[in-house]
Amino acid sequence: MINSFLGQMGFDTSLLSIAYLSEHLFWPLCTILAALTVGIMLNRLLMKRIRQTIDPDESSLKRVFLHALIGVPISWCLCVGIYWGIGMTGFSETITKFLSYVLFTVIIYTITRVVARTLAGFVDLHTARDPSLPKTSLLTNIIYVVVYAMGALIILQYYGISIAPVLTALGVGGMAVALGLQDTLANIISGLYLIVSKQLRIGDYIKLSTGEEGKVADITWRFTTLISVLGNAVVIPNQKISTAILTNFDMPRRDITIKIPVGVSYDSDLDKVERVTLEVAEATMERVDHEIDIPPTVRFHTFGDSSIDFNVFLHSSKFENQYELKHQFIKSLTRRYREEGIEIPYPIRTINNINEK
Numbered sequence: 063m064i065n066s067f068l069g070q071m072g073f074d075t076s077l078l079s080i081a082y083l084s085e086h087l088f089w090p091l092c093t094i095l096a097a098l099t100v101g102i103m104l105n106r107l108l109m110k111r112i113r114q115t116i117d118p119d120e121s122s123l124k125r126v127f128l129h130a131l132i133g134v135p136i137s138w139c140l141c142v143g144i145y146w147g148i149g150m151t152g153f154s155e156t157i158t159k160f161l162s163y164v165l166f167t168v169i170i171y172t173i174t175r176v177v178a179r180t181l182a183g184f185v186d187l188h189t190a191r192d193p194s195l196p197k198t199s200l201l202t203n204i205i206y207v208v209v210y211a212m213g214a215l216i217i218l219q220y221y222g223i224s225i226a227p228v229l230t231a232l233g234v235g236g237m238a239v240a241l242g243l244q245d246t247l248a249n250i251i252s253g254l255y256l257i258v259s260k261q262l263r264i265g266d267y268i269k270l271s272t273g274e275e276g277k278v279a280d281i282t283w284r285f286t287t288l289i290s291v292l293g294n295a296v297v298i299p300n301q302k303i304s305t306a307i308l309t310n311f312d313m314p315r316r317d318i319t320i321k322i323p324v325g326v327s328y329d330s331d332l333d334k335v336e337r338v339t340l341e342v343a344e345a346t347m348e349r350v351d352h353e354i355d356i357p358p359t360v361r362f363h364t365f366g367d368s369s370i371d372f373n374v375f376l377h378s379s380k381f382e383n384q385y386e387l388k389h390q391f392i393k394s395l396t397r398r399y400r401e402e403g404i405e406i407p408y409p410i411r412t413i414n415n416i417n418e419k
Contacts, residue, residue, distance in 0.1 A: 090147035097143025104135035126183030130176045137172045141165045167217055174213030181205045200253045200281050249284045252300035256281060262303075262310055267381035271307035274298060277382070291382060311381040317354055320376040320384045322391060325369030327405040332370065335404055336360045342398050343376055346391045353379040368407045 108131060145165055182202045262268055262278055268288070269275035276288030276296050286303050288296040311318055326335050343358035354377045362372040376391065378384050399406060 094140070094143040094147045097139045097146070098136070101136035101139025104139065105133060108132060108135060126187060127180050130179035130183060134172050134176060137168060141168050163221065166220055170213050170217050170220075174209055178206050178209040181209065200250075200283050201257065203283055246284060249300040252304040253281050253283060253286070255304055256286070256300060261308065263312070266310050266312040268311065269309045270298070270303065272302070291385070317356065317377055317379050318381055318384065320378060320387060322374045322376065322388060323371065324374055324395070325366055325371045325406065326399075327369060327407045330370070330404055332362065334402070335372075338398055338402050338404065339374055339395065342395045343374055343391060346387065346394055347376060347378075350387045350390050351378050351380070351383045368409055 108128065111128075144161070182205050185201050185205065256262060264278055264280065266278050267276070268278060274288065274296050276290040279287040279289050279295070281287075281300065284299065285297045286300055288298065290296055324339070326332075339360050340358055343360075347354060347358060356377040358377065359375045360372055361375070362370060364371040374391070374395075376387055378387055396406070
């Protein structure tokens, strides 16, 4: 009525409306901006405290929890500012109730996020301290799904939606989903079995009875990824790995023994052959893989058709180092034998012709 009266008098009612809104929204906006500023300052103080009081190389539950809190002060202060701002604007009860639902959702989401990140960090911390447990994305994903599902149920309960029918529907629907996703569920269970049984770890070099081999890169909810020697990714369903005959070259120890067969002529001095071979083997191991401290060995075993045969046993700290180790050893041993006058004979076969007179 006041606006129509002022309009008849020749006043610009649009300017009055803007002035009215500015007057009623100024302090709420200031409150929201002030709360946001406080949240940013608290978040910076939290990050500064983390840098000052905790060693960057330290792995502890305290560090995991503080890192999970990063960003929370901003969200909570902003929510408080919006809540206060709503109370100052005098909005209708419907809008106020709707915004309160939104704010409650944001608060529960941030709490859920902190809990999920803390639990996931705790699992990563535990797997880092226990080398027998693989650090995989499967455990992290399960933690996030469970924690966020619990947060969603809390939000639904606050909205007045009964959880019991939802759980019943999930149970009935879960049976139908389980029938339709048998292979997927089998892969998830197989992935958990691989982790719990400690048959393999991230970084282990494995070979399956079906021929696939490589270093374990990750175990997800459905697949296990291997990185082959050529650098290609080999993706295998978890169920296939759990049912296959598996050779883990990193268990029970990561170092491996490499056997290289060699043969020398019957005219060779075997003591000299052994001494020269060990010198070349030790030099090659030191040059290629200096992390190993197990000495090489030589074992003669057979009087062959044209040579005395023996095996040279080298040691490597990693499975993938064996190829370079063999390559360098064969080159160095051939060169050294030639320098020392040790003969590696060609295969010789004598044929007697009984028809010759």
